[in-house]
Amino acid sequence: MDELDRKIISLLERNGRASNARIARDVGVSEGTVRRRLKRLINEQIINVIALPDPRKLGYNSEALIGVQVDPDKVDEVASKMANLEHTRWVTVTTGTYDVFAWATLPNAESLGRFLRDEVGAIDGVRRTETFVNLQVMKREFGIPA
Known part of the structure; x- marks a missing residue:
């Protein structure tokens, strides 16, 4: 490059x-x-050309950042399973209090609750989650500073 x-x-x-x-x-x-x-x-997968939709304009009114604590021997497995969930838009393995963070977009608060209980909570190795529901997204973009 x-x-x-x-x-x-x-x-x-x-x-x-x-x-x-x-x-x-x-x-x-x-x-x-x-x-x-x-x-x-x-x-070479250095870039991907994508559309960046506004979830609210597409009927997804509930967005949340989900911190996940995981059994130490299952971090990669849990992150991979979370990355394959329909409603996750971004998943990363991290250091600190949470082993995995995920960004999820769903139609409403009720569907977010079902997603957390039935999908995230059902993944083997998930010990605890903490969900940060977005009140307002102030900036939405990808990329790196020029």
Whole structure:
């Protein structure tokens, strides 16, 4: 990865729909160069081009950060199972009080409760959860600072 790749990524973070021609003009290279660079960045899984929806506008009115304490020998297994749950959007293994954190989006508080009891709580190795229900999302974006 070089500075040109970083510029291309930075432009796509600001506008994921930018055309190759637009990116080429902005970074001062040919459209073919941008096309080849993007193909490599995607094939090597350095970037993924995705849509970032607003869950509330799609009927998901309950979002929560879930901290999970796990049996020490089952951290990876629990994280993997949580990552495969339909309503988790992000799962990470961490240090500190919680072994795993997950971000979940669900239609309402009742479905969040069922999700916690019936899906997360049913995973072998889960010892304890603490749920932080979001009142308002102030920023929603992915990527790294330019």
